[in-house]
Amino acid sequence: VTVTLDPSTASPWLTLSEDLTSVKCRSTKEYSSTSPNKFDKGPSVLGSEGFSSGRLSWVVDVGNKTDWNLGVASESANRKGRIVLNPEQGYWTIVLRKEDEYSACTNEGRTALEPKTRPKKLLVSLDYEAGKVTFYNANDMSHIYTFIDKFTEKLFPYFNPFYNHTTKNSDPLRICLL
Numbered sequence: 001v002t003v004t005l006d007p008s009t010a011s012p013w014l015t016l017s018e019d020l021t022s023v024k025c026r027s028t029k030e031y032s033s034t035s036p037n038k039f040d041k042g043p044s045v046l047g048s049e050g051f052s053s054g055r056l057s058w059v060v061d062v063g064n065k066t067d068w069n070l071g072v073a074s075e076s077a078n079r080k081g082r083i084v085l086n087p088e089q090g091y092w093t094i095v096l097r098k099e100d101e102y103s104a105c106t107n108e109g110r111t112a113l114e115p116k117t118r119p120k121k122l123l124v125s126l127d128y129e130a131g132k133v134t135f136y137n138a139n140d141m142s143h144i145y146t147f148i149d150k151f152t153e154k155l156f157p158y159f160n161p162f163y164n165h166t167t168k169n170s171d172p173l174r175i176c177l178l
Contacts, residue, residue: 003058003157003175006048009079011039017172018047024172025163034104047157050075057125058157059138060173066099066119068173069160072126072133075153088129092133092147093158094122104145116142121176126155138176 004020012029025043039045041146047058062068069085070093077083077090085091085105093105094113102113121138128151135144161173 001049001051001056001058003056003097004048004178005159005175006037006131006156007100008035008037008044009039009156010045011041011043013043014045014161016045022172022174023159023161024170025161027163039083041081042083043159044069044079044083044158044162045164046073046159050154050156051126051128052151052154054129055125055127057123059121059123059176060159061121061176062096062119063171063174065096065161065171065173066169067095067097067162069093069095069105070122070135070173071105071158072124072155073158074151074155087147087149091158092149092155094135094145095162098153104122104147106147111145113145115144116140124157128155145149 005016014023015026023045070090080142085093086107088107096102103110115137119137122138123138125134131149134146160172
């Protein structure tokens, strides 16, 4: 499965590449429709295809970004206003803040993570029937975190390049071919 980005879900704060494989924040909001599919506040976008069975994986090049959010989102997850990243709200994600603060967004709050080495690329693996979303450092395949849950609806790849006003974080998130 090739994962691409869905422009109909993209926040007006994002720029997508023509081939729909990379996303970055822009400093100004672009006019957009008030489509119920679009994220309206935070700079988020979903993958173009959702999954309700099977196993699939995709790799995201995070490069030297200092902040980002990655994972999966349920079809019914809120896309309007402030987004709460946790499984109860339909988001199974890990985040990076301030260059070296990794955490999993769980129902109990943020769980600190300590990857062996700083990932330049992340592998996100979804096993729908097993109820697992697993994150690996794609450079050395070391395990970072696994969510275990019971999925009841379609899940979509979720991307947020996180705007933080620094040039260090201006690089895009890029979906890599496996």
